[in-house]
Amino acid sequence: MPRGNLQARAREARYAALSRWARDIGCGALATAHHADDQAETLLMRLARGSGLSGLAGVRAYGTVPGTDIPLVRPLLGWRKADLEGIVEACGLEAARDPTNEDLAFDRARVRRHLAENDWLAPDALAASAGHLAEAWRAIEWYAQIDWEEMVLCEGEGxxxxxxxxxxxxxxxxxxxxxxxxxxxxxxxxxxxxxxxxxxxxxxxxxxxxxxxxxxxxxxxxxxxxxxxxxxxxxxxxxxxxx
Known part of the structure; x- marks a missing residue:
């Protein structure tokens, strides 16, 4: 299986497991720890793939868990990874480490390495750009809703x-x-x-x-x-x- 497909399947499995857990304990919403560095990596990866505006808008602050109606929130998108690690360390906690994050066979790990080695690529600036693109995408969604309401009609049964x-x-x-x-x-x-x-x-x-x-x-x-x-x-x- 191609590496990209492997990570996509793993992400789907994680969300499926989390949604089951959330339903079992009666959670009103699910929060993930995506941060500004994740957002910057996502933007660069999607630019390299020629993504459209919806993809370039990056990781959304609000949404639903894929395949469910469970609200999904990402409250840490404005935080840098290093700042979050400092908070965790100051609290005497040991952060969980995913070894695939360092595996250069995966696109995201290579992008992460590239960002670390090139100071001029500022993750917070890239994350801000993704935020601006997300605003543009919300405007398109608003216009598309008007288009639907004013320009689309079911004529009946054929x-x-x-x-x-x-x-x-x-x-x-x-x-x-x-x-x-x-x-x-x-x-x-x-x-x-x-x-x-x-x-x-x-x-x-x-x-x-x-x-x-x-x-x-x-x-x-x-x-x-x-x-x-x-x-x-x-x-x-x-x-x-x-x-």
């Missing part, structure tokens, strides 16, 4: 299931969020990359298929405002016929 209409006349980054949400309403699930490729095809006037959903583009005149707009219709893909 021969293969519900048909959704979307007047797609917003920047691509908003289209991607709305496309993903419509596909989810129709029972599918797609990544932002997949939704982006589909949006590009639809913008060129080509049909797109993703997550078991067929999308057909067109242009229609909206009488209420007297202009022509791009309209994309989403419906479940027809069942394949077996001869």
């Amino acid at each position: 021969p293969d299931g519900p048909v959704w209409r979307y007047y797609a006349n917003v920047p691509r980054v908003i289209q991607v969020e709305t496309v993903r949400r419509i596909v989810a309403e129709l029972g599918g699930q797609v990544t932002r990359s997949e939704a982006g490729r589909a949006a590009d095809r639809l913008w060129r006037g080509e049909n797109a298929s993703l997550g078991g959903v067929l999308v057909v583009p067109g242009i229609e005149r909206v009488e209420k405002i007297g202009v022509e707009m791009r309209v994309w219709r989403f419906r479940p893909e027809p069942a394949r016929r077996v001869h």
Whole structure:
């Protein structure tokens, strides 16, 4: 298994175990000790992978435990690792050490080493940049919600299931969020990359298929405002016929 997949699987297992524990003891929320150095490492790793704005926004201060509705908080994102280690030591405690944090076979360990060896890469400044990107992402989420409320409508049942209409006349980054949400309403699930490729095809006037959903583009005149707009219709893909 590739190292990146190994760490991702380990992270999923940790969150699964923590969520079970939280439910068993009746926790109202789960807090993790992610700090500013973690945030800086995450930003650099995602920049190297060509992540979009959602990924570059880094580790969120608030969210939910993956796969659950348990609130997840990270109250230490504004703290440097060295400061936290000093507090732990002053309290006479011994911090737990994960040996994989020093294993250079893992991307994060190599990024951590690079940060330590290059003073001009200030982790607190990188973490601040991730915070600014998170603000930008919240603005996009706000705009995407408006797009959903004002430009998306379920037209009713077609021969293969519900048909959704979307007047797609917003920047691509908003289209991607709305496309993903419509596909989810129709029972599918797609990544932002997949939704982006589909949006590009639809913008060129080509049909797109993703997550078991067929999308057909067109242009229609909206009488209420007297202009022509791009309209994309989403419906479940027809069942394949077996001869």
